Amino acid sequence: MRSPGFKYIDLFAGIGGFHMAADALGGRCVFASEIDREATRAYEANYGLAPRGDIKVIGASEIPDHDIMFAGFPCQPFSIIGNRLGFADIRGTLFFEISRILEAKRPPMFLLENVKQLYTHDQGKTLRTIVRTLERLGYKVSHAVLNALDYGLPQKRERTLIAGFLNHAVEFSFPGGDGPGRLEDILEPDEDVDPKHFASDMIVRKRKAKHESGSRPGIWHENKSGNVCSYPYSCALRAGASYNYLLVNGIRRLTPREMLRLQGFPDKFRIVCNDSQTRRQVGNAVPVNLVKAVLKEMLLREAKAGRRSGKRTA
Ligand SMILES: C[S@@+](CC[C@H](N)C(=O)[O-])C[C@H]1O[C@@H](n2cnc3c(N)ncnc32)[C@H](O)[C@@H]1O
Structure with missing residues (x-):
């Protein structure tokens, strides 16, 4: 209506x-x-x-x-x-x-x-x-x-x-x-994502040693005690820490556009601030x-x- x-x-x-x-x-x-x-x-x-x-x-x-x-x-x-x-x-x-x-x-x-x-x-x-x-x-x-x-x-x-x-x-x-909505509708293809969003080989190796994901696509989440789990959805985006906690398929961070989509902001939303400001605002x-x-x-x-x-x- x-x-x-x-x-x-x-x-x-x-x-x-x-x-x-x-x-x-x-x-x-x-x-x-x-x-x-x-x-x-x-x-x-x-x-x-x-x-x-x-x-x-x-x-x-x-x-x-x-x-x-x-x-x-x-x-x-x-x-x-x-x-x-x-x-x-x-x-x-x-x-x-x-x-x-x-x-x-x-x-x-x-x-x-x-x-x-x-x-x-x-x-x-x-x-x-x-x-x-x-x-x-x-x-x-x-x-x-x-x-x-x-x-x-x-x-x-x-x-x-x-x-x-x-x-x-x-x-x-x-x-x-x-x-729920589908992660497939939120995520950008890896090949379109700026390399700065990819985690280092060391981080990826450490996460993969701790966890084998059943969900693909999935968002991997490491909690405060270092336990890693993954789901076909994201844990809550936070103004502070989510950038470090959440990894798409265990290999890269979410882009600002993906974060906005996870909050329901359509792609017409213009990103005018830098990545860290945008992450905080979206969180x-x-x-x-x-x-x-x-x-x-x-x-x-x-x-x-x-x-x-x-x-x-x-
Ligand atoms: C939880 S956020 C709300 C976010 C908003 N609902 C959205 O969708 O983006 C709270 C906001 O209140 C703002 N804020 C805090 N103190 C304020 C004040 N005294 N006057 C106006 N805004 C304030 C913060 O800067 C922050 O952006």
């Missing part, structure tokens, strides 16, 4: 995983914020919109009205000092910026994303604080851990998704997906296919309730 004209804001925008998904469903970005200069450069080159910087210094009155807020916010511990509301104080955290803007702008929907570990962070207290804060603002809040593997991508990437609807009584059911991004599936369901639900675009209930 396309939902022409819905307006959205993209907080902690990175390289725009939310943006890519929302535009494919007919959305229009009216505001983005991202503090990292290189990510901002990539975002502007791809979407023609320059994100504003640090969200902490942007007043809610500077942000246009919108139908949905997206935010893939960094996870931070919440202080238990200043417990004036009966649960942990969120002031000083980046989540506070989300609640501050929701309180002022009251969009009908929001979709937040974070690492899977948010579920268990501080024995679940962090997630509980987030949910209660959002409920106090009048949102019906639903959350789930979803895996990119279930949404057409050959990457095991589990993420916490938190969806909110203003003044709804019933919980949102997150949609299931159509299963931070939200999987486009996953967001698209969830957003599509959210828009359908809101359309059924007849409240989207202009029919604000707040």
Whole structure:
């Protein structure tokens, strides 16, 4: 379903995983914020919109009205000092910026994303604080851990998704997906890959001495204890280490384009930063296919309730 004209804001925008998904469903970005200069450069080159910087210094009155807020916010511990509301104080955290803007702008929907570990962070207290804060603002809040593997991508990437609807009584059911995508559709032929991405003979020999792969194509993964395994999909790309951990068929690193594809970014996405910046940005991004599936369901639900675009209930 396309939902022409819905307006959205993209907080902690990175390289725009939310943006890519929302535009494919007919959305229009009216505001983005991202503090990292290189990510901002990539975002502007791809979407023609320059994100504003640090969200902490942007007043809610500077942000246009919108139908949905997206935010893939960094996870931070919440202080238990200043417990004036009966649960942990969120002031000083980046989540506070989300609640501050929701309180002022009251969009009908929001979709937040974070690492899977948010579920268990501080024995679940962090997630509980987030949910209660959002409920106090009048949102019906639903959350789930979803895996990119279930949404057409050959990457095991589990993420916490938190969806909110203003003044709804019933919980949102997150949609299931159509299963994993195929590595064959992601990988570039070895002969087209720049030799700089190939591992040294020594690394290849060491890996092959430890492991015989049953999957071809397969992504080999070495864990912290040095154990090597391989799968017909990639383990989660990470902003820091994935370049060293993951080897295509045990012989070469993933190219930046392959990493983007593993996150669901189409090849029209222009790579304007260097390899290490792009790897970091892709490792931070939200999987486009996953967001698209969830957003599509959210828009359908809101359309059924007849409240989207202009029919604000707040
Ligand atoms: C987990 S990443 C989100 C990535 C994004 N969802 C995507 O698809 O690329 C979090 C982003 O928040 C940005 N960030 C951190 N602090 C910020 C702040 N105070 N204001 C704006 N952006 C910030 C980081 O630079 C990082 O790119």
